[in-house]
Structure formats: structure tokens, C-alpha cells
Amino acid sequence: MAFEICFSVAMLFSLWLAAECDDLPFEVHQVECRDHYVWAVVELAFAGEDVHFEAVDETGIHPITEEYAAMCGYTASVLPLSGLVELRSSYFSCHTENKDGVFKLNFNLLVTHDGHLVRYNFNKTCTPAAAWSPREITCEVNYMEVSLRNEVTCSSVKMADDWNDALRAPYTSAVSDWQVVFQRAGEQSMPMNVSEARKQGYWFDLMDERLVFRTPYGQPDSFSTEMSGVPVEVVHATLFSRQSWVVIMVDLVAACSMDEGSYDNGYIMWDIPDMLHPLVSGIYDTQVNVGVNGKLEEQPVAEQRGYMVEKHNATVMISIPYNAEGGYRKSLHLMGDLYEYYVFHLYVEQISMDEDDVNTRLRFQKTLATPLLPRPVFTENRTVLEDRVFTVYLGDVPEDVKLTAVQLNGHMYIVPFINSSGHTITEVVHDNHTHDYTVQVPFDHHVVTEQFSREDEAIKHMLDINFTLTVLPENEHFYHHTSVYALTDASPPEFEANCSETGIIFKMDHRPFDYLWFISIGSERLTPELAAEHKYNMRNDSQSLVLEVPLFTDGYQYKDFSLKGFLGTFEVLVRDHGTSDVQTQVTKSCPFSPKEFIACSTDGMMTVMVDLSWVVALGGIPARTNLADKYCGPKEADDTRALFSFPLNSCGSIIKLGKEYVTYENVVFSTKTQALKYPSDSSNIQGVKLQCTYALAGLHRLFSVYKFDSDTEGVGQIVHPAQSPEVQQEPIGFNEVLQTPGPAVRHTRPFVKQPPSQHIRVSSLVKNLPKGTRGATQLQVRYNGL
Structure with missing residues (x-):
């Protein structure tokens, strides 16, 4: 039996009650009219997660609790991922004013600011753009809603017998008041009036043109079934009323998919x-x-x-x-x-x-x-060896994850790095909601560890990186670890050389693989014993080697002599530990300006600058001084000093030959003190004695040719006369003379041209000395100026 559903019901509302509260700032919220509901959102940062809504109508203010929202057609949610608080209100919700298809909704937002509860008001008037379908069913997240047009064409489909049986009881028990029965699994509940149904959480409403039925999920009268293998929750309500001799019955069925996805x-x-x-x-x-x-x-x-x-x-x-x-x-x-x-x-x-x-x-x-x-981030070693900089790429970092710190070989650095840290980090943001970071650390940064790889025969630079990443907004930390290394050719150690007033200072920072080389001065390996022998000052600790080379100690070379001074050059060699081949050399030249100096070169030149203050005190003039040969004068002179440079075997020099050493000696005379000839007893000379002493073992020729050739520089001495005013003030004994070994001073031509002579070995000359005098007697040979 078919029933015709033909009725027209009007419900009149006059809805408006302005709550006493502040208006919601327009920049923190948005309200839109959607196809079957009003959508309102508020920024979560403004509202906070402890937020509540109220519906407002002419009857008062109605808190929208979770239970009340499901019955009355409201859905309130906090959406942390989008940063919003959302309210969806059905056009058929309990406290909506509906007049001629125009829906007016009024709400309050309750938030807590600084410990105080604040109420904000917002409202919206909507006219749906699209016409309503005869049957509208809404499956919200917390309720089901059915609305029917009040005028529906009667169905041409004949109902099944079980459908007719289900409707027979409501038909026979119908009264004038609207009643409802719920049917499930072939059973139906006892009829109840609409007010009783509302007490159980069901909502029935007769509006201008539509009948509305709404129910929360999980009501006692709903049931679960499967439709085509899909779990479905169904509520089947039949609303009926007897009007005179006509019984009006409305079948309301809501079926919503409960598939969890x-x-x-x-x-x-x-x-x-x-x-x-x-x-x-x-x-x-x-x-x-x-x-x-x-x-x-x-x-x-x-x-x-x-x-x-x-x-x-x-x-x-x-x-x-x-x-x-x-x-x-x-x-x-x-x-x-x-x-x-x-x-x-x-x-x-x-x-x-x-x-x-x-x-x-x-x-x-x-x-x-x-x-x-799983969402792993990844690292990529993008180091270019020629740049000598570790470049490590950290990629595929989600936009809600930030790099907050980086640990480099155990040294922690907070991001962003300060400019003076020596390493850098850059960030690049991408359109796919990810970003990446690039960390760059030079090979020579103090955090980078190094070791010699015997397998690769190279230096292995190693960097262990631990990234600290933070998930926002929870500020939860996690870590991503990677290790990189680079191989470079094993480079010899490097020295830093600086000039001082008294010499040259060499400094070398130690590295773990420095044992591959050793340091030498000339052909001799630098050791504490060698430093002590040559009077170098050496400090060697776990961090660095510092070598202070005083002026006039072994190993110096000198050039550019003048009254202003000279250039002193010292060289440090770095040799391969296995082959002793020179790998690098560090040469440092420094200007020096001592009061006086003497240099005895390997090619037989004596260069000396003498302080002649005592001559001036006696009325003499430094420019008019001369050597033993009166025709050998100074190259340069000023008010108190004179510079002489001459071959050892010229200018009246004498030679004193001992068992192991040979000494060349000359004297600086003044016209005020000059003797007629060089006295045999040089201790009585009234001048400045100049001496250059060489080891016989290092001399290749002596008394044979006038080309002097020595393996090493000679040891020079300047001995002032005992009666000079300076000496009278500060007596200097013969054993307390200025003794300055000097480097080679090479000249292109000698001061005096002398005829060649035969080659005579020194050893033969000493051999022919009378017995008993070889060790104690000095052989003196006079070189007269020619």
C-alpha cells in the first residue's frame, strides 16, 4: 500500500538577540556562506586551543557543547595543521533564523586572554545559491541530517510487503500529534512524540518548506550494516500524524558510509x-x-x-x-x-x-x-677537493622542521652561525614545502681532524657532523648524523717566519702526520743538541715548534752591506723522512742595523763595520782610517763608523796557522795612532784588530792560488785597543772580543789583483814544520798590499 506524502507546514521564527560582547577582529576570522552550511574560522593563534562557541537567538545564549552540537547541527573543531578553529553550522541548525529562504546565524566565540574570559560576536546572513534537492542528506563528522521538501510527487514504485507491514503499526496508532517510530532489523520502537524524541538526542523540525531530521552517530535506534561491502550506519525514522481521516506518514532514512579509509x-x-x-x-x-x-x-x-x-x-x-x-x-x-x-x-x-x-x-x-x-632527510657530500672546503648538503627537510644546531667533530654550533666562526651555513626554501641546508667547513678549520693514510699515502681530513633538527611547533628534537672525509696530498709542514731586532723567529704548528718529514739547518738535522751547539733558542711542545735564530749564529747569509746595516738571510729546510730529499725550504731575509759587525765569507772576503768613536775622541776622522796597508781605506764612513770590505789575502793581512784553524788578521789604523809598519807583536797595535778564523778541514786551497774557497764561513772578531776611551770605560780583555761568525759575501772581483801561485796543500805545509812545533807554533805569513 502506498501512502501519499502531501503536506505543507510553516514554522515562524523571529530570531535576534544581540549579545553584549566585543566584535571579533576582522583580520583574525573569516565567515562564508557555503552550499548547505555557514563556515566560520578563527586563527588559532588568536583563539587558542581552549575555545568555545555559543549560539545566540531570541531565546538567549546556548553553549555549543559536544553533545549539543551533534543534536543541533553544529561542528566545531580545532585544526592545528591549518592553524584554525573551525565552526560549521547547518542552515537547519537549532538556532538559525529562516525566513523566506534567508538564513541568519549569530554566534559568540569565547576565548581566554591573559587569564580573562573574553566573548566575541560574529554573525552571517546567507541565501543559498543553488536550489534544494527534494531530499538532502548530510553526513557530518558528528551527526546525520535529512531534510525533505514538503511537496513530493508520490512514488510510482510499488512498495514491498515488508515495507507495508512496517508502516501498518504507525498507521493504526496515529494520533493528531506528530509521533515517531524507529525501525531496525525488522523491529520498530514504540511510538513517541517529538518532544520525547528530542530528549533522546533526535531533532525534528518543520520549517517553511522542509522537514528536517537530525541525529548524532551511535544512537540506540541506529544500526550498522553493509552496503556493497561498505560499512554503513543507518537511522530509519518514520514520522506520522493523524489529521482528521487522513494519516500523514513521512519515512526518513539517513545512511552514511562509515568507511575509515x-x-x-x-x-x-x-x-x-x-x-x-x-x-x-x-x-x-x-x-x-x-x-x-x-x-x-x-x-x-x-x-x-x-x-x-x-x-x-x-x-x-x-x-x-x-x-x-x-x-x-x-x-x-x-x-x-x-x-x-x-x-x-x-x-x-x-x-x-x-x-x-x-x-x-x-x-x-x-x-x-x-x-x-617514514620521512628521512638525507645528506650529500658535495665537496670539491680543489676548494679544500667540506661542502655537505642536508636535503628534503620538511617546512615544519628547522635546523637549530650543528655539531662538528664534537664542537656544538647554534644556527645561524656567527660570521667569525670560520664555517658557513646557507638555507634554500623550495616550492614543494621543503628546504635544505648547506654546511661548509674549510679543511684547515680547527674542528677538522687529520691523519696520514698509509693505504692511500695521503692526508685524510675527517669531519663528523651531527645535525640537530627541531619539529615545530612541538619543539621536539631529533638528530641526523653523517661523516665525510677527503684525501689530499701529504704536504710538508709550513713555517711562519718573522723578523726581530736580534734575529729571525721561525714557528711551525704541529700536525699529526708531521713525522713524515724532519727539519734541517743546511745538511744537519735540527735537534735540541744542534740548537744548543749553534746557540739557537728552540721551544718544542705538543702544539708548535718555535726556533729563534740570533744574528751572527751559524747558518746566516749576509748581503747589501752599508753603514745603514745589511740583510741577514736564514734558511730552514724540510726534508723527506725516508729519502732526506729537500721538500720545501723556508727562507727569510731581514734588515739589521747593529752598531758594528764583521763577516768572514766562504770566498775569502772580510766585511766589517767598525765603531771608531775612540778615534773621534782622539781627534781622528773615520773616513781617514785605513787597514795595515795604508792604501786600503774604508768603502764608506760617517762621523763615528767605517765600513771595510777586502779580500783576506790583501791589504797587509797576516795569517796565523794552527793545527786545526787558520786566522787572517788585519788592523784598522787612524792617522793619529798609525804605526809605520805592522808590528810583530800584534797585541801592542794601536788600532782595531780584525780577525777571521777558518777551520783547516773546510779549506780546499791555501797558499796556492788567490781564489779563496772554504766549506763554511769564518769566525770573525773585532778587538778594540785597550787604551781607547771606550775600553777605558768598559775594559775588554782579549778573550772578551766581538766574535761573529758570518755567511758568505760574494764579490765579482777582488780588491787587489795578485799573480797566481802554485797549489800548496795546507796539510803538506804543516807536515814540514819542525818537530815539536806543529801543535804549539803558529805560522805567520804577511800579505803586503800590492
Whole structure:
């Protein structure tokens, strides 16, 4: 038996009560009229997570609690991923004013600021753009809602017998007041009036043109079943009333997919049945539209984003790429690893057409989330060896993860690095909501460790990096570790050389692989014993080697002599430990300006600058002084000093030959003190005695040719006369003379041209000395100036 549903009901509302509160700042909220509800959001940073809403109408203020929201058509949510607090209010909600298809809604937002509860008001007036379908069903996240047009063409489909049996009891027990029965699994509840149903959480409302039924999920009168393999929650309510001899019965069925969704091969999938419920038969066409965040997308846009809607038998399968636009992504640190998940607020519209060309519009609001997906960041060694800089790339870092610190070989640095740290870090943000970091550390940075790799025969530079990454906004830390190394040719140690007033200072910082080389001065290896022998000052600790070479000690070379001074050059050699080959040499030249000096070269030149203050004190003039040969005068002179440079075997020099040494001696005379000839007893000379002493073992020729050739520089002495005013003030004994070994001073020509003579070995000359005098007697040979 078929029943004709023909009625017209009007419900009149006069709704408006202005709550005494502040208006919500427009820059922190947004309110929109959607197709079947009002959407309002407030920035989470403004509202906070402890936020509450109130519905306001002419009857007063009504707190929207969780239970009250499900019964009255409100959905309030805190959405931390989008940073919003959201309220969705059905146009048919309990406290909406509906007049001639215009819906007015008024709300309060309650937030806590600085410990005080503050109430803000916002409201909205909406006129839906699209006409209502004869049957509208909404599957919200917390309730189901059905609305029917009050004038519906009677169905041409004959009802089944079980349907007629189910309606017989309401028909026979109908009274004038509206009553309702709930049917499930072939059973039905006892009739109850609408007010009693509201007490149980059901909402029935007769509006201007529509009948509305709303129920929370999980009510005692709902039941779960499967439609085409999809779990569905169903509420089947029959509303009836006897009006005179006519019984009006309205069958209200809400069926919502309870599929929790699934994740497979990069897609979030959700299923809905093609047919709502067996009671709704005769459906021959179904259209499904998909969107997110309460808005449907046009078909081209949906396809571009990768949304797919496929029908398998009687099941509609919706698939969305997990990282498609419109979703929300969140990083999560769990048990030392980084994960991510994606959340979609899916919005689906299903339009079904029956045989009477009456359509049913079903709307779903469903929140779907992927499982936790591993989200590893990665590092890449982008070091270019020629740059001698470690370049390490940290990539695929999600936008809600920040690099906050970097540990380099145990040394912690907070990001961003300070400019003076010696290393750098740069960040690049990408359009795919990720960013990356590049850390650069020079090979010679103090945090980089080095060791010699015998396998590679190279220096191995090593850097251990531990990145500290922080997940926002929870500020949870996790770590990503990597190690890099680079091989470079083993380079000899490097010295830093600086001049001082008294000599040259060499400094070398130790490295772990410095044992591959050793340091030498000339051909002799630098040791503490050698330094002591040559009167070098050497300090060698775990950090560095410092060698101070005083002026006039062994190893110096001198040039550019003048009254202003000279250049002193000292050379340090770095030799291969295995072959003793010279790998590098560090040569440092420094200007020196001592009061007086003497240099005895390997090629037989004596260069001396003498302080003649005592001559001046006696009325003499330094420029008029001369050597033993009166024709050998100074090259340069000033008020108190004179510079002489001459071959050892000229200018009246005498030679004193001992067993192991030979000494060349000359004298600086003044016209005030000059003797007629060089006295045999040189201790009585009234002048400045000049001496150069050489080891016989290092001389290649002596008394044979006038080309002097010595392996080493001679030891020079300047001996002032005992009766000079200076000496009278500060007596200097013969054993307390200025003794200055000097380097080679090479001249292109001798001062005096002398005839060649035969080659005579010194050893033969000493051999022919009378017995008993070889060790004690000095052989004196006079070289007269020619």
C-alpha cells in the first residue's frame, strides 16, 4: 500500500538577540556562506586551543557543547595543521533564523586572554545559491541530517510487503500529534512524540518548506550494516500524524558510509555505497563530485590534482594522492626517526536520480589521514677537493622542521652561525614545502681532524657532523648524523717566519702526520743538541715548534752591506723522512742595523763595520782610517763608523796557522795612532784588530792560488785597543772580543789583483814544520798590499 506524502507546514521564527560582547577582529576570522552550511574560522593563534562557541537567538545564549552540537547541527573543531578553529553550522541548525529562504546565524566565540574570559560576536546572513534537492542528506563528522521538501510527487514504485507491514503499526496508532517510530532489523520502537524524541538526542523540525531530521552517530535506534561491502550506519525514522481521516506518514532514512579509509601505493582511498539503503530503490543514475575543505572542485581541477572516482560494482571508490594540493601535512618525531602524515578534510557530493526523476543529494564531510610514513632527510657530500672546503648538503627537510644546531667533530654550533666562526651555513626554501641546508667547513678549520693514510699515502681530513633538527611547533628534537672525509696530498709542514731586532723567529704548528718529514739547518738535522751547539733558542711542545735564530749564529747569509746595516738571510729546510730529499725550504731575509759587525765569507772576503768613536775622541776622522796597508781605506764612513770590505789575502793581512784553524788578521789604523809598519807583536797595535778564523778541514786551497774557497764561513772578531776611551770605560780583555761568525759575501772581483801561485796543500805545509812545533807554533805569513 502506498501512502501519499502531501503536506505543507510553516514554522515562524523571529530570531535576534544581540549579545553584549566585543566584535571579533576582522583580520583574525573569516565567515562564508557555503552550499548547505555557514563556515566560520578563527586563527588559532588568536583563539587558542581552549575555545568555545555559543549560539545566540531570541531565546538567549546556548553553549555549543559536544553533545549539543551533534543534536543541533553544529561542528566545531580545532585544526592545528591549518592553524584554525573551525565552526560549521547547518542552515537547519537549532538556532538559525529562516525566513523566506534567508538564513541568519549569530554566534559568540569565547576565548581566554591573559587569564580573562573574553566573548566575541560574529554573525552571517546567507541565501543559498543553488536550489534544494527534494531530499538532502548530510553526513557530518558528528551527526546525520535529512531534510525533505514538503511537496513530493508520490512514488510510482510499488512498495514491498515488508515495507507495508512496517508502516501498518504507525498507521493504526496515529494520533493528531506528530509521533515517531524507529525501525531496525525488522523491529520498530514504540511510538513517541517529538518532544520525547528530542530528549533522546533526535531533532525534528518543520520549517517553511522542509522537514528536517537530525541525529548524532551511535544512537540506540541506529544500526550498522553493509552496503556493497561498505560499512554503513543507518537511522530509519518514520514520522506520522493523524489529521482528521487522513494519516500523514513521512519515512526518513539517513545512511552514511562509515568507511575509515585506507592507504595504498601513495593514495588515500575512501568508499561509499552507490545505493543509500534498500528502502531507497529504483536509482538509475549516480553522480559523484569531490573536493576538500568544504568546497567541491571542478572536474578539470580535480583531475589535475589527481583525484579519482571509480565505480566497482555498487561501490564508489574515491582516491586522492597523499600529497595532493588541499591536504595538510605534519611531521612527527617518533623513537628517533622522522615520520609524516597527511590529513584531508574530504568533501563529497553524491547525487542519485530515481525512476521518478527525483534526486537525492548526499553530502559527506570526512576527515582522512594517512598512516605514519617514514620521512628521512638525507645528506650529500658535495665537496670539491680543489676548494679544500667540506661542502655537505642536508636535503628534503620538511617546512615544519628547522635546523637549530650543528655539531662538528664534537664542537656544538647554534644556527645561524656567527660570521667569525670560520664555517658557513646557507638555507634554500623550495616550492614543494621543503628546504635544505648547506654546511661548509674549510679543511684547515680547527674542528677538522687529520691523519696520514698509509693505504692511500695521503692526508685524510675527517669531519663528523651531527645535525640537530627541531619539529615545530612541538619543539621536539631529533638528530641526523653523517661523516665525510677527503684525501689530499701529504704536504710538508709550513713555517711562519718573522723578523726581530736580534734575529729571525721561525714557528711551525704541529700536525699529526708531521713525522713524515724532519727539519734541517743546511745538511744537519735540527735537534735540541744542534740548537744548543749553534746557540739557537728552540721551544718544542705538543702544539708548535718555535726556533729563534740570533744574528751572527751559524747558518746566516749576509748581503747589501752599508753603514745603514745589511740583510741577514736564514734558511730552514724540510726534508723527506725516508729519502732526506729537500721538500720545501723556508727562507727569510731581514734588515739589521747593529752598531758594528764583521763577516768572514766562504770566498775569502772580510766585511766589517767598525765603531771608531775612540778615534773621534782622539781627534781622528773615520773616513781617514785605513787597514795595515795604508792604501786600503774604508768603502764608506760617517762621523763615528767605517765600513771595510777586502779580500783576506790583501791589504797587509797576516795569517796565523794552527793545527786545526787558520786566522787572517788585519788592523784598522787612524792617522793619529798609525804605526809605520805592522808590528810583530800584534797585541801592542794601536788600532782595531780584525780577525777571521777558518777551520783547516773546510779549506780546499791555501797558499796556492788567490781564489779563496772554504766549506763554511769564518769566525770573525773585532778587538778594540785597550787604551781607547771606550775600553777605558768598559775594559775588554782579549778573550772578551766581538766574535761573529758570518755567511758568505760574494764579490765579482777582488780588491787587489795578485799573480797566481802554485797549489800548496795546507796539510803538506804543516807536515814540514819542525818537530815539536806543529801543535804549539803558529805560522805567520804577511800579505803586503800590492
